[in-house]
Amino acid sequence: MEDVGLTNAESATASPERTVCLSCGTNELVSVVSLGDLPLANAYPLADAVSDEPRFPLDLAFCPTCSLVQLQHVVPPLQLFTGYLYFSSYSTSMLRHVEALAGSLVSSRGLGAESLVVEVASNDGYLLQFFKKAGIPVLGIEPADTVAEVAVRERGIPTEVAYFGPELAKKLAGEGKRADVILGLNVMAHVPDLNGFIEGLRMMLKPAGVAVVEVPYVRDMVEHTEFDTIYHEHLCYFSAHAVAALVRRHGLVLQHVERLTVHGGSLRFVIGAGAEHGESARRLLEEERRLGLDCAAYYADFWRSVEHVRAALVATLTDLRGRGATIAGYGAAAKGTILLNYCGLDWRMIDFVADRNPYKQGRRMPGCGIPVLGPEAIAERRPDYLLLSAWNLRDEIVEQEAAFHRGGGRFIIPIPTVEIL
Ligand code: ZN
Numbered sequence: 001m002e003d004v005g006l007t008n009a010e011s012a013t014a015s016p017e018r019t020v021c022l023s024c025g026t027n028e029l030v031s032v033v034s035l036g037d038l039p040l041a042n043a044y045p046l047a048d049a050v051s052d053e054p055r056f057p058l059d060l061a062f063c064p065t066c067s068l069v070q071l072q073h074v075v076p077p078l079q080l081f082t083g084y085l086y087f088s089s090y091s092t093s094m095l096r097h098v099e100a101l102a103g104s105l106v107s108s109r110g111l112g113a114e115s116l117v118v119e120v121a122s123n124d125g126y127l128l129q130f131f132k133k134a135g136i137p138v139l140g141i142e143p144a145d146t147v148a149e150v151a152v153r154e155r156g157i158p159t160e161v162a163y164f165g166p167e168l169a170k171k172l173a174g175e176g177k178r179a180d181v182i183l184g185l186n187v188m189a190h191v192p193d194l195n196g197f198i199e200g201l202r203m204m205l206k207p208a209g210v211a212v213v214e215v216p217y218v219r220d221m222v223e224h225t226e227f228d229t230i231y232h233e234h235l236c237y238f239s240a241h242a243v244a245a246l247v248r249r250h251g252l253v254l255q256h257v258e259r260l261t262v263h264g265g266s267l268r269f270v271i272g273a274g275a276e277h278g279e280s281a282r283r284l285l286e287e288e289r290r291l292g293l294d295c296a297a298y299y300a301d302f303w304r305s306v307e308h309v310r311a312a313l314v315a316t317l318t319d320l321r322g323r324g325a326t327i328a329g330y331g332a333a334a335k336g337t338i339l340l341n342y343c344g345l346d347w348r349m350i351d352f353v354a355d356r357n358p359y360k361q362g363r364r365m366p367g368c369g370i371p372v373l374g375p376e377a378i379a380e381r382r383p384d385y386l387l388l389s390a391w392n393l394r395d396e397i398v399e400q401e402a403a404f405h406r407g408g409g410r411f412i413i414p415i416p417t418v419e420i421l
Contacts, residue, residue, distance in 0.1 A: 036057070103130070228338040327351065330386045388413050
């Protein structure tokens with residue numbers, strides 16, 4: 001972002017190496033992968049600010065005590081939340097996902113006018129709107145005032161502009177706001193105080209209430225070489241082992257867990273009171289133990305696979321470009337920033353990146369100077385190839401851009417292996 005406040009020279013001192021596990025506090029982290037110094041994934045600069053972008057080390061480590069995979073360097077939170085431009089409701093597949101979740105919770109938990117559904121990191125109200133339409137009282141909690149404002153103004157979702165933690169949970173519980181369901185989708189990976197977060201959930205839940213938490217699954221990241229899901233705002237990379245250890249510390253259990261396909265592979269946990277983990281959680285924990293997700297050795301080949309994807313993608317693009325082809329990107333998301341910068345791809349290789357989000361259009365991709373334009377630029381400029389950095393929305397984008405494909409255009413899918421459609 002233009003006023004991100006640090007220069008490259010200052011970056012190193014602003015990102016000390018972490019030696020203590022974010023969850024259990026043990027001091028013996030083991031290195032997993034290093035992606036080098038990369039720009040902040042969601043800080044889209046204006047054209048005249050591209051030279052000032054700070055870079056921070058992006059390295060992952062594993063905790064042998066509680067199995068949590070986590071970033072090894074700390075970026076100050078102020079840096080991360082400057083220029084927060086993510087609006088959940090721009091992805092149609094994500095909307096379908098959360099509408100289905102809301103529908104199933106309303107019936108399975110018997111929610112009604114006496115219930116309260118709370119969402120942590122409620123964004124623009126994209127999820128709570130479905131509970132509100134069903135007549136269920138809702139409360140959003142969202143630290144980014146710009147997006148919270150959209151939730152209140154456009155959707156009528158009451159929203160606390162704050163970070164979630166024990167202090168806020170205590171205040172809300174004191175006001176009688178105890179929840180039947182607390183939702184936390186793709187937020188826990190961004191939370192520096194994991195124990196405070198879980199403690200806050202515990203404090204705000206009614207005795208029979210549950211927290212429904214979704215996080216990307218570190219096993220899918222490793223199995224599909226999804227290194228571009230690693231970025232500075234994303235502090236933790238969870239397994240069932242890591243989450244089980246975390247919630248147990250706060251007297252909670254995993255009542256249920258299931259695997260989801262969203263975000264390249266995620267886990268949905270139902271967390272609540274109980275004497276022991278539910279059957280589905282026990283099964284997954286056993287499966288992880290067999291695969292070795294509770295051991296550092298499980299991660300040993302990941303780094304090599306990541307380097308292999310980079311080499312293959314750079315070779316493919318260099319070859320196409322050498323033969324005179326034009327290449328654009330699709331998806332100005334965090335994944336795109338990491339992919340482009342880790343592979344050293346800039347405006348000389350990629351002409352522009354198309355994205356539906358009007359807040360990003362007219363800006364540049366972080367760290368590489370590539371302009372972000374609206375999807376209409378694809379029909380206007382007719383690139384030969386579209387690099388799908390938002391590969392998790394592959395089916396959706398291929399369908400939206402069917403005219404591009406019919407006209408002879410080809411899609412390049414970078415991950416898990418380079419593929420041309
Ligand atoms: Zn740990």
